[in-house]
Amino acid sequence: MQLRYNFRLYPTPGQCAALARAFGCARTVFNDGLRARQQAHAAGLPHLSDGELSQRVITEAKKTPERAWLGEVSAVVLQQALADLNTAYRNFFASLSGKRKGPSIAPPRFRSRKDNRQAIRFTRNARFSITAGGKLRLPKIGDVTVTWSRRLPSEPSSVTVVKDAAGRYFASFVVDVAAEPLPQTAAEVGIDLGLTHFAVLSDGRKIDNPRFLRRTERRLRKAQQALSRTAKGSNNSKKATVTLACAHARVADARRDFAHKLSTRIIRENQAVVVEDLCVKGLARTRLATSVHDAGWSAFVNMLEYKAARYGRTLVKIDRWFPSSKLCSACGALAGSMPLNVRSWACPCGASHDRDVNAAQNILAAGRAERLNACGGTVRPAA
Structure with a gap:
């Protein structure tokens, strides 16, 4: 490759x-x-x-x-x-x-x-x-x-x-680059990408969202204001433009570094990784556009994809319309309407779920069902 x-x-x-x-x-x-x-x-x-x-x-x-x-x-x-x-x-x-x-x-x-x-x-x-x-x-x-x-x-x-x-x-x-297969491991993980937490894994781990752009909004706003006060085409305008570009470059570099380190760690720890095929372009048209772009989901999934191919791992993408959040990972029952502000819920079967962890577990189960080596085996993880 x-x-x-x-x-x-x-x-x-x-x-x-x-x-x-x-x-x-x-x-x-x-x-x-x-x-x-x-x-x-x-x-x-x-x-x-x-x-x-x-x-x-x-x-x-x-x-x-x-x-x-x-x-x-x-x-x-x-x-x-x-x-x-x-x-x-x-x-x-x-x-x-x-x-x-x-x-x-x-x-x-x-x-x-x-x-x-x-x-x-x-x-x-x-x-x-x-x-x-x-x-x-x-x-x-x-x-x-x-x-x-x-x-x-x-x-x-x-x-x-x-x-x-x-x-x-x-x-x-x-x-x-030649393929460099890593030693086989039995671990598999499903990943639910979000904004409150950048990633929630099916084993219960939650990766905080760094929000690199949000953390530097004050610095970026000052640099943008300094640029707007300069005369267009002047030397001061050129200097202010470079200052603003450097501030944005630091944000992009930090986001890229975070995605590289996290994707490498996940690929090394797991034999199979399952994610949702999110429509980031559609989400970027909503009122959450700034937060969606700041998260950088597409770049993270692309890194998972090429690193999985390089190191002999398996990456599975499931349908974005799969009801991962409202499906009980214990009994498979589908809950009714569930607003986004509901972060935990209980199933009639008696199981209590964290919404994001439950979604990650269902994503892993759906990915196992799509893999060829899952035929005839146990697909849904234990409760």
């Missing part, structure tokens, strides 16, 4: 200027290619092929005075920008024809130099390398200092240099 390994970069001022030039050239090629295809479509001409588009917006454009500066950056960067455009169009056409599952995809749109995130990609054809001194050597940019927090498991096939809104630079390596 392929994974991404991210590391922090610390380019010199000259290298920052070279990276900014590369960002601008890649953005220009992408926009030129998009404009050429839009004009061909408006004129009723056939769809431009990938090779013809590359010849027009890169090879021939370099020979003109208006685009001669495209030759100052690596040609691989320009080709990869055009490859991103071609991929976007293929996904759009596949979505229109119904070949691509999931929500519909909009056609590609122009990239702006004011975007918070800028990125360029180098493949093996660019001959990037890691020097003996541990620096990342990029063509026409130089040797960039890297903070190696861990070793790469294999030779990277590509590297993407990213500049975020906070002005930080990162190198994202794509590497092939």
Whole structure:
């Protein structure tokens, strides 16, 4: 399987200027290619092929005075920008024809130099390398200092240099990782994700919701107010924008770190993990949108998914409409209407339930029922 390994970069001022030039050239090629295809479509001409588009917006454009500066950056960067455009169009056409599952995809749109995130990609054809001194050597940019927090498991096939809104630079390596199965264990767990507690496990454990965004609302509000008091386009406005972006970046980093540590611990402790297939996009349209985004359920489940595949574990997703909260985990009786403010309830069979723990136990039982090795065995856990 392929994974991404991210590391922090610390380019010199000259290298920052070279990276900014590369960002601008890649953005220009992408926009030129998009404009050429839009004009061909408006004129009723056939769809431009990938090779013809590359010849027009890169090879021939370099020979003109208006685009001669495209030759100052690596040609691989320009080709990869055009490859991103071609991929976007293929996904759009596949979505229109119904070949691509999931929500519909909009056609590609122009990239702006004011975007918070800028990125360029180098493949093996660019001959990037890691020097003996541990620096990342990029063509026409130089040797960039890297903070190696861990070793790469294999030779990277590509590297993407990213500049975020906070002005930080990162190198994202794509590497092939072999499966590393962990020792077999009999433990299985069901997880009920929520807002009061981030996760409630079927064994009764409750993981508190860190609420990283809520805890830093005062700092973010002050940074936003300081930005609103500056003149638009001034140097003070740019500084305030970076300050606000750094505050948001700290929140995102803390949330990502929490999700990584928790998902790794759950995968290591359990042979099978069962979660609900939540519709986070729909929940984000409610009045709880801020809390839903702050929880980061989708990122957490995605981490569980790829870590389970890497370490030989099983991840099961059950239907989001499964009545996990109102179903008695002891006798299987379905309770009536139950408002959200009811956090504990008693079943006529005599069992008393914590709503979240009961939901996690029912999620585990439903996941066992869907697994092939559960056929003929005991599905519902003991009371």
